[in-house]
Amino acid sequence: MDTFYTDLLCIGAGLAGERVAVEAASRGFDSICLSIVPPRRSHSSAAQGGMQAALGNACMGEGDCPDVHFADTVKGSDWGCDQEVARMFAETAPVAVREMAHWGIPWNRVVPGSGTFYKGGKEYQKIEKKEREGRITARDFGGTAKWRTCYTSDGTGHTLLFTMDNQVVKLGVKVHDRVEAVSLIHDDQRCYGAVARCLKTGKLRVYLAKATLIATGGYGRLYRETTNAVICDGSGAILALKTGVVPVGNPEAVQFHPTGIVPTSILVTEGCRGDGGTLKDVDGKRFMDIYEPDKQELASRDVVSRWMTHHIREGKGVKSPYGDHLWLDIRHLGEKHIKTKLREVDEICREFLGVDPVTQMIPVRPAQHYSMGGVRTNKDGACYGLDGLFSAGEGACWDMHGLNRLGGNSLAETIVAGRIVGQKVADYLDGCEVTFNTQLVTDFVKREEEVISRLIQGKDGRENVYDVRNAMQDVMMDYVGIFRNATDLRQAVVKLQEIHERAQKVGLRTSSPGANPELGMAMRVKGMVRLALCVAYAAEQRTESRGAHAREDYPERNDRDWLTRTLATWKEGDDLPTLNYEPNSQVWEIPPGQRGYGVSKIIPSEDPSVVGNVEASKAGEACQPQDAPETPETN
Amino acid sequence: MGRQLKFNIFRYNPEDPKSVPHMESFDLEETDALTLYIALNRLR
Structure with missing residues (x-):
């Protein structure tokens, strides 16, 4: 058995995981990051728009400060966040942005002089001040009082991740890629690392660590239609649930985005509608102007998603082999606008759809987008239930997002939480000594070996793992989606309990050694169904509407x-x-x-x-x- | 009705001593905006 010993084990090598590792490594601690993909392919790289930080350099951000950012974040969360954490976050964000500049992020800068911008399809003028020339600039995002979102063109996540990974290499943090953690090693009091599986050879390994961090991102893949990458399967929350003592916070807090393209559910930015794009139905007619006469297509993400789903349910969707969808029309914006200001949209449509948005409409429908919930931590990033276990990023419930996240606050959270939690982890490691009980380690490894051998031999049954996963995704999509009500959620819980039964009876069709994706999925699927049950059951119990959690039968926000x-x-x-x-x-x-x-x-x-x-x-x-x-x- | 697509896929698992390198054919009906990702997922 390959056994690795380290001070800090980071499960996940996206922005949050790497940022924590960088902090620990710069304080002299040995760190290993596990990643199921090459680290620069982590889902952090998919972030386009930017990260919020109250610098107030752009003329439209004048007068901005952490107080205003804090207020926007609290409102965005529908008062569901931890205000102490949101305050720490808003205060640290400007520091984190400047630090990233120091490490090499080519932030877009203030260019003095006059320019134009669009709001609600109308053109406006703005004049950037000469004395601010060359400072980090910002763009506009939904739900914010000021222009606060710092960006590098439309590839902010990409530049941040590559720059962070350079720091990782520079500081000698070891990254073990294509390795998946399958269970935490613990004695109900303390975490001692993890049992992991090499996805190339299929062999189990042991990682022993003084401190363990979960930074595995969201659980979008519980849903059939999600803008999340295939790697966002909630593995961190599953690891936590598996311990029986570490809680997942607010699992029901799931955000949907209106415009995922059909069939791949890749995101096309809100900017399409921001710049004047319209949504159309099967008859080629607009409908948002009927449902929301005031804000129309530019109502908030959740509101637009809800009306789109409603409209499809009314039979106004466009039939396709991939299910019903609606159209996003940006043709009237003109070729020049699309090829410059919506460059990435143009690229995505042509590369992934074979659609030219200049002459054709884009097939879209709402898709799961972000998990506000995750492994519950205190303000230091320390998980409840087990000493020596930490969590950061989308995988954690820190909890600055409450029941709804603002655009630009997710990328910011990875860097800011990574920085703050990283310092706390390093403080924890300072002078920390651990005794590893080898019997405990052997027991955990044996448990996983037993799981694998039962799956391969089909000892518990021959249920097809992909059928089980698909059934779960369909239930989540149909009953725990954008609109929720008691009847649907009860059905979801009952159906998921049946699927949970089936998940215990999974047996493999292929037993080939080495890289066996069916085995990987089979080891994961029971945990995914359990996490899905957490989402559905928690949503059923929460009898109010707050942020992204919209109950048709309880439309009011119940602060009482x-x-x-x-x-x-x-x-x-x-x-x-x-x-x-x-x-x-x-x-x-x-x-x-x-x-x-x-x-x-x-x-x-x-x-x-x-x-x-x-x-x-x-x-x-x-x-x-x-x-x-x-x-x-x-x- | 879309075209009938034929995928010739190389099958070999270097970790499995019993695995013999060979080609395998799969047929799939083409749908709108079919990408390799969707095709491979469907074949699986």
């Missing part, structure tokens, strides 16, 4: 009962997760209020520690749901 975070754990032998709840924030710098977009009905909180010292008259108003409290001013 649901200023809470779901904590899901799984006891072996159960067929449902155990759900616990904790207050979603200890600090209420901004008491709950109106977001200014989306659902406006609110059942107010009556907890004085949440709403603060409201005067008697104001408190009286707040008791009436129709007079929801105003968004407080932030200075």
Whole structure:
């Protein structure tokens, strides 16, 4: 058995994992990153738009500061985030952006002089100041008060990941690619590393570490239609559930994006609609102007996704071999605009669809996009339940996103959380000594060997692993999607419990040694179904609408009962997760209020520690749901 | 109705001593915007 010993084991080599490893390595600690793909192919590289940081250099970002960024993030989260974490995040983001510049990111810079920009399809003028020339500039993103999103053209994730990986190489962090962690080694008190499987040889390995980090990204692949890469299968959350003691926070918090292309669900940016693109149905007619006369195509991501799904359900979708879809029309923007300002969209359409967006409409439909939930950590990034276990990035529930994430805050989280958690991990490693119990290690390895041999021999049955996965993805898509209600969610839970039964009976069709993707999927699928059950069951229990979680039967945001975070754990032998709840924030710098977009009905909180010292008259108003409290001013 | 596509795929697993390098053919009906990724997933 190959055994590797290290100070820090990072499971995942995307931006968050590598950033933590870089921090530990720069403090002199030995670090190993595991990655199921070459690290520069991690899903972080798919981020296009940019990362939010309140620098206030661009003229449209003037007067911006971390206070404003903090307020936008809290509103975006629909008051579901941890405000202490959101505050730390907003304060650290500008530092992290400048640090990345120092490491070599070619951030787009302020070019002085006048220019034009589009909003709601209309053209506006702006003038960049001479004295700001050459500073890091920013672009506009949804849900923000200022232009705050720092970018490198439309490949920000790409440049960040390559630059970070250069630091990894420079500092001597070892990256073991095409290696998948299959279980954490622990004694219910402390984590000692992980059992992993080499995807090239199929052999098991042991990694022993003083500290272990989960940075595996989101769980988009629980859904059939997702903008996430095939590697985003929620493996980190699955590892946590497998321990029985580490909870997954807010699994029900799943964001959908309106414009995934059909059939591959690759994302085409919100900029298409931002620049005046329209959505059309089977009759070639617009429909968003009917559903949302005010904001039309430019309503928030969730709202547009909901109406698109509604419209398809009404039978207005375009039939295709890949299921019903709608059209995105950007032809009227003209060739020049498409080839310059929407360069990547043009490329994606031509390369992956064979569609020329200058002359043809783009087939689109809503797709799963982001997992706000993940392995629950405290503000230092330390997981609940096991000492020596940390988590960061999309895979973690840190929790700065609450029930909805703002565009540009995901990429920012990877770098900022990576920096903060990295420092805490290094502090933890300082003077840390561990005794490894070899019997414990052997037990965990034996358990995995047993799983593999049962799968190959078909001891538990011959259920086809891909059938099981597809059944799970269909249930998630059809019953735990954009619109949720008690009937659908109950059906989802019941169906997923049946699928969970089937997942225990999976047997392989091919037993060939080495790189065997069927075996990899078979080892993963039970955990994926369990995670899917966490999403469905937690969504069923959350009887309110907050952020991305939209309940048709509970349309109001219920601050009285649901200023809470779901904590899901799984006891072996159960067929449902155990759900616990904790207050979603200890600090209420901004008491709950109106977001200014989306659902406006609110059942107010009556907890004085949440709403603060409201005067008697104001408190009286707040008791009436129709007079929801105003968004407080932030200075 | 799309074209009938024939995929000739090289099969060999270097980790398996019993594996003999050989070609295998698969037939697939073409659909709109078919990429190699979608085709391979469907064949699997």
